Amino acid sequence: MTVQPKPRPGKRTNDPEGMRKKMLDVAEGAFQSRGYHASSIGDLMAAADVSGGALHHHFPTKKALALAVIDERVAAAVEETWIAPVLAAASAREGVRAVFEAVxxxxxxxxxxxxxxxxNLAHELSLAxxxxxxxxxxxxxxxxxxxxxxxxADQQAGRDEGTDPERFAALTVAAYSGAMSMAKTAQDAGVLRDCLAGLERSVPSPSPSQGGLAARRRNRILPRPRTP
Amino acid sequence: MTVQPKPRPGKRTNDPEGMRKKMLDVAEGAFQSRGYHASSIGDLMAAADVSGGALHHHFPTKKALALAVIDERVAAAVEETWIAPVLAAASAREGVRAVFEAVxxxxxxxxxxxxxxxxNLAHELSLAxxxxxxxxxxxxxxxxxxxxxxxxADQQAGRDEGTDPERFAALTVAAYSGAMSMAKTAQDAGVLRDCLAGLERSVPSPSPSQGGLAARRRNRILPRPRTP
DNA sequence: TTAAAAACAGACCGGTTGTCCTGTTTTGTC
DNA sequence: GACAAAACAGGACAACCGGTCTGTTTTTAA
Known part of the structure; x- marks a missing residue:
């Protein structure tokens, strides 16, 4: 662990964007792994090495910080890990399969x-x-x-005619969300593969590539239980 | 609001089981609607009209209280709303359909x-x-x-041969969990019906009763947003 | 150069949190 | 009735929470 030896009282560099980014980085990680209420702003300040004045300058309240995390980081995470890969895939079903397996x-x-x-944040904050x-x-x-x-788009290209777009999207997002919930609780990502396998039975798969060995169950990974 | 005019210092009735039940009732409701960290034991004591000494006698710590809620109440809720109805249904798929629609x-x-x-509790407490x-x-x-x-059991009776039991169970639980997550966030239960409809396409339904009108989408229910 | 604004530092405060502690009352047992 | 244990009451407390406040330094604009 390398810590700057001294803040050197005569030297300071104003870097509002960098400081804001650093705070969002720390808050994003803390909110996800410990939750909103369990993360005190004191913890966040210490973890980011940011003074109370600086934090309050960029985020007047804890709620404002969380809202920024949601709008800028959580939305970006969904965009990056789900929306972009699915849109870039050969088809919706292929994209969904790829994301499940990649995750x-x-x-x-x-x-x-x-x-x-x-x-994680939706469960804790939706009703709050x-x-x-x-x-x-x-x-x-x-x-x-x-x-x-x-x-x-697939259907306009003549593929996957029998699928209701809204229902397929709802089921996909729900299955992923629920599978991640179980995977988090069990600390075992295997349930993601089970759910994907169940999801892919939704239609008689028209493509020849079946990915036979990719769907096999891998069980019990838990290298470091890390009792806190 | 009716409050007992006076505790009547000379009258007290020891009722350990009733007091324990009352505490679990209040804690169960508070943990679900406000979450674990957002529910202070002071709030719970006031809501249940229970003194600090009594609470500490039955539940030494807040964690012990939450553990009791999980073991006795959350497990019972899953048993009551999911396990028992599914086991009592004519088939697994029929039971799943009935529970989705009932909820x-x-x-x-x-x-x-x-x-x-x-x-709700799994997301907040699994990593804690x-x-x-x-x-x-x-x-x-x-x-x-x-x-x-x-x-x-269905398969031993000759039905639903093409279904992998583990995968179907995982997908069902995941789809329900994820759908409830979205329903909670959107305050709209319609997504549950979408997910059920997607789920039922998983297999060419062999039974003639298709429940055609039961699966139609009902949208935008939100009578009381109730800004807290 | 200078004045204003932005960026940051750090102490401070009222309120809340979870828990513990001492004492009193009820209940079961002989 | 005597005694011990269980059941309950209520205050006390240290730690912590989120937010505010004043003051200093850096940057920008004129």
Missing amino acids: AAELEQQGFVRGCPLN DPDFRLALAGIFTGWRRAIADKVR | AAELEQQGFVRGCPLN DPDFRLALAGIFTGWRRAIADKVR
Whole structure:
């Protein structure tokens, strides 16, 4: 652990954007792994090495900080890990499959499941404050709409005619959210693969590539229980 | 609001079981609607009209209280609303359908979505404490096993041969959990029906009763937003 | 150069939190 | 009735929470 030896009282560099980014980084991580209420602003200040005055200058209240995390970080995470890959995929179903497997592989590699950032905050904050709830609901809506739009695009190309776009999107997002919830609680990402396998039975798969060995169950990964 | 005029210093009735039940009632409701960290034991004591000494006598710490809520109330809720109805149904798929629709109807009637008790606590507490995590993981496991066992029973009766019991159970629990998460965030139970509809496409329904009009979308229920 | 605004530092405060502690009353047992 | 244990009452307390406040330094604008 390398800590700057001294703040050197005569030297200071104003870097509002960098400081704001650093605070959002720390808050994003803390809110996801410990939750909103369990993360005190004192903890966040210490973790980011930011003074109370600086924090208050950029985020007047803890709620404002959380709202910024939701709008800028959680929404971006959903965009990055779900919306963009699905839109870039050959089809909606193919994109969904790829994201499920990519997330499962990543979780198994890092050996620890922190859960879905959106769902973590949604459960804790949806009923606590209308502003939180609206912000989170908007992200869910955008997520589902992106998948539904992709299904519609597939259908205009003549594929996957028998699928209801809205229902498929809702089921996909729900299955992923619920699977991540179980994976977090069990600290085992295997349930993601189970859910994906169940999801793919929704239609007689028209593509020849079946991914036979990719769907096999991998069980019991939990390298470091890390009792806190 | 009717408050007993005076505790009547000479009159007291020891009722340990009743007091314990009253505390669990209040804590169960508060933990679900406000969350664990947002519910102070002072609030709980006031809501249950219980003194600090009495509370500490039955539950030495807040964690012990939450653990009791999980073991006795959350597990019972899953048993009551999911396991028992599914086991009593004509088939696993029929039971799943019935529970989805019953919950959706109940939520729409009461006009407010507090979310799934198990998932609410699982998200907030799974990473906070190993004891919490294990207790919650056990409930998830029992939930999934009950559904999988029911599928296996169906298959031994010759029905639903093409379904993988574990995968179907995982997908069902995940879809319900995720749908409740979205329903809570959007304060709209309609997504439950969307997910059920998507779920039922998983297999070419062999039974003639298709429930055509039961699956239609009902949208935008939100009678009382109730800004707190 | 200078004045104003922005960026930051750090102490401070009232309120709340969870828990513990001492004491009193009820209940069960002989 | 005597005694011990259980059941309950209520205050005390240290730690912590989120927010505010005053003051200093850096940057920008004129």
